[in-house]
Amino acid sequence: VREHEERRAAGLQRADERSRGAGTLDGTVWLWNIGGEQPQQLVCINTPQATVETLAFSPDHTLLASGGSDRHVRVWDLTGPSPVLRTTLKGHSDYVKSVVFAGAGQTLVSGSQDGTVRLWNLTKFWSKEQAVIQGKWGSVLTLGLSPDETMVVFGCLDQTVRLWDISGPTPIDCGALRGHLGIVRLVQFNTDGTVLSVCDGGRVILWDVATLAK
Secondary structure (H helix, E strand, O other): OHHHHHOEEEEEEOOOOOEEEEEEOOOEEEEEEOOOOOOEEEEEEEOOOOOEEEEEEOOOOOEEEEEEOOOOEEEEEOOOOOOEEEEEEOOOOOOEEEEEEEHHHOEEEEEEOOOEEEEEEEOOOOEEEEEEEEOOOOOEEEEEEOOOOOEEEEEEOOOEEEEEEOOOOOOEEEEEEEOOOOOEEEEEEOOOOOEEEEEOOOOEEEEEOOOOEO
16 A cells, blocks of 8 residues: 555545545555445556556546546446446546536546636546636646535636536636635535635635625
């Protein structure tokens, strides 16, 4: 486990708190059972990605999304004895830095160093790009969804946090949160609807989404 941790590029924990996924600099994804005294390796997924930058489980834990250096998002089916690649989502032109599932796994949101946030519609038999959010904010390095999944928040290279309404067929710009003095590395919606963000240097800001104020 220690050797793997040294090569890890991305990690996440399932909501059941018993399984954890980790992506590495060699393009592999490892799934671990962490429910016992010692972590147990469940399976290793060899992806075509040179580096796995981000991972996300679907809400029902049946799907795993991975994004990385090859600019694609891959969705893996975890329902069988071994993970099976369900679909490869192509559209980004640079590293994929963040992915998150919405709508019980029927929608996937991805953010990339190409400066775009893309919404993907997933079904069992086909997948397609639903919408693209783009602007002059530079790389999108982190993103999150509101508790009701109607808004996406993402952190950018230009030190801003951006809010967009994704409840309709066309995303709507809800404003920019300004106040960081470094690249925004982490954003998260809280259960009360506020947004937490962290930038280089360790500054943490709590935002009121309704007023766009700290």
